Amino acid sequence: MIPICRPELPPLERYVELLRDIWDLHMLSNFGKYARLFEQRAQAQLGTPRVRAVASCDIGLVIALAALDLPAGGEAIVPSFTFNSTINAIVWNRLTPVFADIDPWRLTLDPAEVERLTGPGTAVVVGTHVFGNPCDHDAIRAAAGPGIPVVYDAAHAFGTRYRGRAAGTLGDAEVFSFSGTKLVTSAEGGLVAVTRDDLVTRIEYLRAYGFQTDYESHVVGINGKISELNAALGALTIETLQEGDLIGWSWLFPPYTTAFDARSLEDTHTLVFDGACLRAKCDLDPALGYGLLKLFAGLVVQRLQNARFQLLDVYGTVAGS
Ligand SMILES: Cc1ncc(COP(=O)(O)O)c(C=O)c1O
Secondary structure, eight states: OOOSOOOOOOOHHHHHHHHHHHHHHTOOSSSOHHHHHHHHHHHHHHTOSOEEEESOHHHHHHHHHHHTTOOTTOEEEEESSSOHHHHHHHHHTTOEEEEEOBOTTTOSBOHHHHHHHOOTTEEEEEEEOBTTBOOOHHHHHHHHOTTOOEEEEOTTOTTOEETTEETTSSSSEEEEEOOTTSSSOOSSOEEEEESOHHHHHHHHHHTBTTEEETTEESSOOOBOOOOHHHHHHHHHHHHHHHHSSOSOOOSSOHHHHHHHHHTOOTTEEOOOOOHHHHHHHOOOOHHHHHHHHHHHHHHHHHHHHHHHHHHHHHHOOOTTO
16 A cells, blocks of 8 residues: 555654653643744744644634634535645534535646635635645635635645745634644644734634633633654654755655646645655655656545535535535
8 A cells, every 4th residue: 555645753762862751841731842842843934923722623623613703504605625624623613514626637726716705794715725736825815805804714724835834824714734644744733824913912822721921711622732742753753854954745645646746836835845855755656656646636526526515414405516
């Protein structure tokens, strides 16, 4: 079996050093030294201070939408090709998903669909950067119109750039996954990146049961805390990726990336292994790599309709479906 994506793990002995430190500190959670370090390294990588660590991308999406304080029953335009978490977050926030088609080449939310589906009931647009491939943010932002926030499920997109801008600095809020199935991992964990200071504060309350000062609270929060063990692994992973011999990294396992490498989208930059590294990691002929990608793309397209119908099954028939 060829995995779609495999986590890049730092050297074990470096993680063990951090575990020893955590044992000495006796602080395992509640945003200690390593949660802060994880955030600082992510902030440096993304070029924004407005990044906060959470327990997972799933919970981060719930929190990001809650931070926007959207009207209950409002419509959330969302691609029909995405992971359950994107939709779960919408439904947990008492919004109504309105399914939109994707651009078949990018595999991300089609801006023309956003324009078609946006109406008086629209509360938010939630796109997904698929396999590290960013949404066409400028077109989506314009299609959504003024006053409608744009949020991205950026689970696969830590390190992705769009027109020179890092994913995490595009939408009002973007949420990364550092789960064990992701290339950049903390075993379990996530990051919420936002573009407004007031949202940072709300994210901080929401991820900590709603607590503001001591036990005072004015928002309905949740336990979205990342443990120190996970945060230490995340911080180390970002550090080792930065120091490594990679010029970047790919969200698809190398056999699938060769063609993406060759035919990059004109205005986006999905980070890829450099040629030597790619060859070292995957002893495959590029033509074979391209063949595999075509096969894979075929499977994706085939599964697209299924995914759409599964989601409709679970969430009911909604406008735009
Ligand atoms: C697009 C997308 N969104 C969200 C998630 C959920 O991420 P997490 O496991 O960190 O909650 C995933 C996980 O695979 C995903 O692929």
